[in-house]
Amino acid sequence: xxxxxxxxxxxxxxxxxxxxxxxxxxALTDIDLDVAPGELVAxxxxxxxxxxxxLNLAGGLDTPTRxxxxxxxxxxxxxxxxxxxxxxxxxxxxxFQDFNLIPSLTAAENVSLxxxxxxxxxxxxxxxxxxxxxxxxxxxxxxRFPEQLSGGQRQRVAIARALVGxxxxxxxxxxxxxxxxxxxxxxxxxxxxxVDQGAAGLLVTHDSRYAAWADRTxxxxxxxxxxxxxxxxxxxxxxxxxxEGGV
Amino acid sequence: MSVRQGFLALLxxxxxxxxxxxxxxxxxxxxxxxxxxxxxxxxxxxxxxDGLIASxxxxxxxxxxxxxxxxxxxxxxxSWWNSPVKRGAPARDELAxxxxxxxxxxxxxxxxxxxxxxxETLRGLQDYTRLKRSGRGREATEEDPNADLAWDLVLDALxxxxxxxMQWLDHVESRLARASRTRGGASAPAATRAPEAAxxxxxxx
Ligand SMILES: Nc1ncnc2c1ncn2[C@@H]1O[C@H](COP(=O)(O)OP(=O)(O)OP(=O)(O)O)[C@@H](O)[C@H]1O
Ligand SMILES: [Mg+2]
Numbered sequence: 001x002x003x004x005x006x007x008x009x010x011x012x013x014x015x016x017x018x019x020x021x022x023x024x025x026x027a028l029t030d031i032d033l034d035v036a037p038g039e040l041v042a043x044x045x046x047x048x049x050x051x052x053x054x055l056n057l058a059g060g061l062d063t064p065t066r067x068x069x070x071x072x073x074x075x076x077x078x079x080x081x082x083x084x085x086x087x088x089x090x091x092x093x094x095x096f097q098d099f100n101l102i103p104s105l106t107a108a109e110n111v112s113l114x115x116x117x118x119x120x121x122x123x124x125x126x127x128x129x130x131x132x133x134x135x136x137x138x139x140x141x142x143x144r145f146p147e148q149l150s151g152g153q154r155q156r157v158a159i160a161r162a163l164v165g166x167x168x169x170x171x172x173x174x175x176x177x178x179x180x181x182x183x184x185x186x187x188x189x190x191x192x193x194x195v196d197q198g199a200a201g202l203l204v205t206h207d208s209r210y211a212a213w214a215d216r217t218x219x220x221x222x223x224x225x226x227x228x229x230x231x232x233x234x235x236x237x238x239x240x241x242x243x244e245g246g247v
Numbered sequence: 248m249s250v251r252q253g254f255l256a257l258l259x260x261x262x263x264x265x266x267x268x269x270x271x272x273x274x275x276x277x278x279x280x281x282x283x284x285x286x287x288x289x290x291x292x293x294x295x296x297d298g299l300i301a302s303x304x305x306x307x308x309x310x311x312x313x314x315x316x317x318x319x320x321x322x323x324x325x326s327w328w329n330s331p332v333k334r335g336a337p338a339r340d341e342l343a344x345x346x347x348x349x350x351x352x353x354x355x356x357x358x359x360x361x362x363x364x365x366x367e368t369l370r371g372l373q374d375y376t377r378l379k380r381s382g383r384g385r386e387a388t389e390e391d392p393n394a395d396l397a398w399d400l401v402l403d404a405l406x407x408x409x410x411x412x413m414q415w416l417d418h419v420e421s422r423l424a425r426a427s428r429t430r431g432g433a434s435a436p437a438a439t440r441a442p443e444a445a446x447x448x449x450x451x452x
Contacts (some may be wrong), residue, residue, distance in 0.1 A: 022443050046417070046420070046421065046424075135294075189380075206417075207409075207410070208369055208372055208409070208410050208413035208414070209371065209372070209376075209406060209410045211372075212369065212372040212373045212375070212376035212406070212409075213376055213380075214373075216399065217369055219362070221364065223311075226362055227362045227363075227366050229365075229366040229370055230370075231370060233367070233370045233371050233374050235371050235374040235375065235378075
């Protein structure tokens with residue numbers, strides 16, 4: 001018990017209510033969730049079930065109605081707006097459902113933005129940016145503007161931006177949405193790699209094929225956890241390339 | 248497909264022994280279609296009888312008997328590649344049947360059935376994905392340069408069919424939700440939780 005790693009992200013009784021009276025929406029109700037370093041958790045659920053709300057709260061982009069969010073032990077609600085912004089820039093990589101690229105900046109400038117906002121000199125930011133773009137297979141598009149890129153390429157720029165530099169918490173909202181099946185798998189593999197190197201990850205997806213890369217999956221329904229899955233069935237033993245018991 | 252067709256296809260690479268055919272056949276199927284050696288030899292005997300394969304003479308009299316395609320066998324393989332796998336009557340689908348029974352049986356919490364199934368199917372999908380990621384596939388070898396690709400594709404087929412099952416479960420859930428909105432369907436828990444709301448006529452569609 002005592003040697004369990006401190007969760008990188010802890011959600012406690014997390015609740016978000018939008019509006020009031022007849023227009024009140026209980027977007028999220030009483031969510032408890034821990035994500036440890038090295039752990040990737042998938043979040044699934046029907047449209048409107050609260051997935052983006054959950055991610056926004058976890059990333060400090062929105063404030064809960066009740067409950068709390070701890071990132072690496074720091075309660076977000078106890079931080080000043082400035083401290084929260086700094087934590088977001090330094091520790092959290094966020095892939096938005098609608099990419100959120102800045103149209104007047106090139107792909108490379110978009111990717112290095114969080115580093116520069118954080119005061120990293122361009123000399124140090126540049127190699128990190130190049131590496132991140134390389135990871136998503138877009139080094140040859142570094143100087144293009146978002147409108148000169150395809151939907152899938154824009155999405156990959158957004159992913160590079162979320163993964164650039166040392167991010168310890170990666171929050172990805174449908175990062176595979178505009179990608180074909182093989183590219184989508186590459187993107188999830190990239191997330192998985194980062195997590196295997198010690199980051200904690202939350203991956204929102206509609207596609208179980210991508211959720212299957214996670215260690216656990218949480219299903220939301222009407223803002224609550226409907227089911228939560230982890231562990232294995234052991235089907236690996238039932239199919240095998242070696243038929244003679246180890247050729 | 249039959250074991251016959253599988254063997255004929257494998258023999259297009261050149262002559263092979265019975266045990267070699269059996270091992271390659273099992274490997275291609277990811278172990279999902281096990282054969283015993285008796286079945287392998289029965290199949291070879293029939294193929295020889297039908298003139299589709301013939302045994303080849305080896306210089307070494309001790310060597311196990313090898314078989315090669317005849318011209319008729321080559322024609323047979325060719326026409327097999329050129330015809331699509333038939334979609335016949337659907338196989339019995341235990342899960343579809345279970346849910347069909349669940350939605351028509353009073354008092355069954357269909358959503359709970361869906362949730363439990365989803366957890367199970369996703370765990371299976373995770374197993375296949377882990378297997379894929381571990382790269383514990385067959386290594387490509389000189390005589391079998393595409394063995395790793397073949398193995399990956401067999402795994403992908405399992406992954407895609409589990410994914411399709413997950414999609415279908417999502418579909419079941421949204422159909423249930425709609426049914427409970429439009430006519431306060433007895434099977435959906437939404438209806439049990441808020442029967443008045445569920446029966447409100449303006450809530451339909
Ligand atoms: N700013 C807002 N004001 C009012 N209601 C909101 C607001 N943002 C979200 N909601 C509502 O909260 C609920 C949850 O929305 P959320 O965006 O988290 O869903 P989601 O699970 O991400 O869906 P999708 O799969 O469609 O992206 C929805 O009913 C939505 O209409
Ligand atoms: Mg969303």
